[in-house]
Amino acid sequence: NAGVMQNPRHLVRRRGQEARLRCSPMKGHSHVYWYRQLPEEGLKFMVYLQKENIIDESGMPKERFSAEFPKEGPSILRIQQVVRGDSAAYFCASSPSGPGPYNEQFFGPGTRLTVL
Amino acid sequence: GDSVTQMEGPVTLSEEAFLTINCTYTATGYPSLFWYVQYPGEGLQLLLKATKADDKGSNKGFEATYRKETTSFHLEKGSVQVSDSAVYFCALSDPEDSNYQLIWGAGTKLIIKP
Numbered sequence: 001n002a003g004v005m006q007n008p009r010h011l012v013r014r015r016g017q018e019a020r021l022r023c024s025p026m027k028g029h030s031h032v033y034w035y036r037q038l039p040e041e042g043l044k045f046m047v048y049l050q051k052e053n054i055i056d057e058s059g060m061p062k063e064r065f066s067a068e069f070p071k072e073g074p075s076i077l078r079i080q081q082v083v084r085g086d087s088a089a090y091f092c093a094s095s096p097s098g099p100g101p102y103n104e105q106f107f108g109p110g111t112r113l114t115v116l
Numbered sequence: 117g118d119s120v121t122q123m124e125g126p127v128t129l130s131e132e133a134f135l136t137i138n139c140t141y142t143a144t145g146y147p148s149l150f151w152y153v154q155y156p157g158e159g160l161q162l163l164l165k166a167t168k169a170d171d172k173g174s175n176k177g178f179e180a181t182y183r184k185e186t187t188s189f190h191l192e193k194g195s196v197q198v199s200d201s202a203v204y205f206c207a208l209s210d211p212e213d214s215n216y217q218l219i220w221g222a223g224t225k226l227i228i229k230p
Contacts, residue, residue: 003159004159006159033217033218035220040222041222042120042122042205042220042221042222042223043160043205043207043218043220044220045217045218045219048217056217059217091159091160093160099209099217104162104165105162105218106159106162107152107159107160107161108159109157109158109159110159
């Protein structure tokens with residue numbers, strides 16, 4: 001059973017370009033979470049999605065950032081008009097059920113975004 | 117809001133040394149506590165967890181005990197190996213804050229020298 005897949009692993013963009021990060025959850029998992037890790041900091045929750053629905057986007061910046069998890073295909077985190085401050089590692093996690101006290105999330109290897 | 121504080125790294129030890137990585141938390145509710153490990157170039161993996169006071173989580177020789185009185189969840193291992201070199205993250209999930217989303221410490225890098 002393949003784990004959570006993320007691609008690309010490394011992404012370089014110039015300021016003003018768009019970054020598109022993809023996440024394929026583990027087989028049978030319909031819950032996806034996106035986190036951002038700035039250098040020397042812990043992970044910060046961004047958004048929680050189920051298939052075709054955004055459940056909690058309280059951690060996502062209001063502008064330039066969007067996420068989707070379509071019925072078919074991977075979850076996408078999109079950052080429009082990137083700025084240098086968007087440089088970070090972006091991790092995706094999936095779980096077979098929603099958040100709870102026994103919540104175990106399975107993580108992908110991350111996408112490291114560098115904005116020049 | 118809730119928060120997790122870990123000891124700063126890197127922590128450098130010799131093989132077979134005793135390991136402690138401190139983790140303390142603040143929470144409005146009664147959280148579950150987790151340790152995740154990230155090996156170089158890989159994603160985070162759940163190492164162990166505890167869901168109520170005095171519970172001890174254990175896995176691969178690592179242990180951590182949920183101490184409500186000191187709001188701590190320190191990670192310990194009696195004899196570390198070079199293969200334990202990784203970044204370790206403490207996290208909590210609090211039903212009364214952020215709807216069970218995981219809140220993370222900054223991570224502690226562990227380096228084990230042969």
